[in-house]
Amino acid sequence: MYQEQRLNAIMENISKRGEISVVEAMKIFKVSRDTIRRDFTILSEKKLAKRTHGGLVAYENNADILSFNERLLEMSKEKINIAKKAEKYIVDGGIYFFDVSTTVLALAQMIDENKKITVYSHSLDLAILFSNKKNIDFHLIGGKFYFKNRFYFSLNEAELLKGIKFTVGLFGAAGIKDGEVSFEDEEDVFIKRIALAQSTRKFLLAQSTKENMSSTYILGKLEDFDQFISEEN
Secondary structure, three states: OOHHHHHHHHHHHHHHHOEEEHHHHHHHHOOOHHHHHHHHHHHHHOOOOEEEOOEEEOOOOHHHOHHHHHHHHOOOHHHHHHHHHHHHHOOOOOEEEEOOOHHHHHHHHHOOOOOOOEEEEOEHHHHHHHOOOOOOEEEEOOOEEEOOOOEEEOHHHHHHHHHOOEEEEEEOOOEEEOOEEEEOOHHHHHHHHHHHHHEEEEEEEOOHHHEOOOOOEEEEEHHHOOEEEOOOO
């Protein structure tokens, strides 16, 4: 098992049980104490879990993760307005792809915790948020963690999306210029392209300020989406 696979499995274990010890991890993954300690150090330094004597535990609440809390406070009126418009597309029984996006995160905050849906995403922030909503079947697309934009990527994990048909795909944007939707990270766009192709309905959620801005990697054109939802439309 590669390290990134093991790190993802450790996080899955913590999300289910709330904690994992060094000894337990050694037995599960059949690796040395030093290997597990290095894994735990990585997860702790990235603030994905809290280091304790002899193991790792889940954060008790979202306030423990400052950067996540800050992102929630960043929610502008425009983003909240966009999220409210998109909320009607979230229905019981649906299978959804949620992008790495603060606007999509704003939508996720609004979802009734009693709503029974399935969500796939590579977003750390969404994983934290949905961990408190027991009726939502959340699947984290794992892999290497990209700290700046807070997402995971693994080629093998991304390829698994080709076997899933999403009811709705909800996407953000770093830039929208000349009819093209762009983002900063190539790995992020790789996952989005697969999810876009696998979505029955595709919605772009972005503020109008993103128009006439551009980033490095192109996801697709505006016409690839069924609807562009901004605060102005």
